[in-house]
Amino acid sequence: AQKITQTQPGMFVQEKEAVTLDCTYDTSDPSYGLFWYKQPSSGEMIFLIYQGSYDQQNATEGRYSLNFQKARKSANLVISASQLGDSAMYFCAMRERDSSYKLIFGSGTRLLVRP
């Protein structure tokens, strides 16, 4: 079974609008962390935001917020006020305590911001 599922291969958003990138995960480990990374065309992986399984509040980092719904096992990334520079691949990833904290990635969503 897929540990991390990103069902949107590609997304479009108009500049200055908000966009939600979906991520669902599968784990039976009570201790885990969820991450979002951005990968521009240049190839580097840029850390965006982190949510721990025991965190009571949804994580926020500037224009990025994570909509964490534990019971549904979803961790959607919300980008507010999209900018042209947000065009990139976005990867959801998970680390589980019982898996030696290795980071497992989803297949990614390509976001294109239209001017």
Added chain:
Amino acid sequence: EAGVAQSPRYKIIEKRQSVAFWCNPISGHATLYWYQQILGQGPKLLIQFQNNGVVDDSQLPKDRFSAERLKGVDSTLKIQPAKLEDSAVYLCASSPSGRGELFFGEGSRLTVL
């Protein structure tokens, strides 16, 4: 603070040749990872080190891939002999411990002809 350094950035070889990639993690980071990212896919973990010991190498094709982390600092990933399907970007990442975010290098892009 210096980031994760990788070299070479690009490498083109013919199938059945060998290649080696080098990674220098962020100073003090105990955990080091090698990922393979095939075009259009998410990164796949090949091997994870904690200091100089292997934590997970379950997805490393051990008949052709090898990796080592001498003295718990630098690491080398080797492919011998290379196959066409090994064409990918090889990403090195490090983290201070087993938890928290990973810091990635710029990657080494391998093309096997």
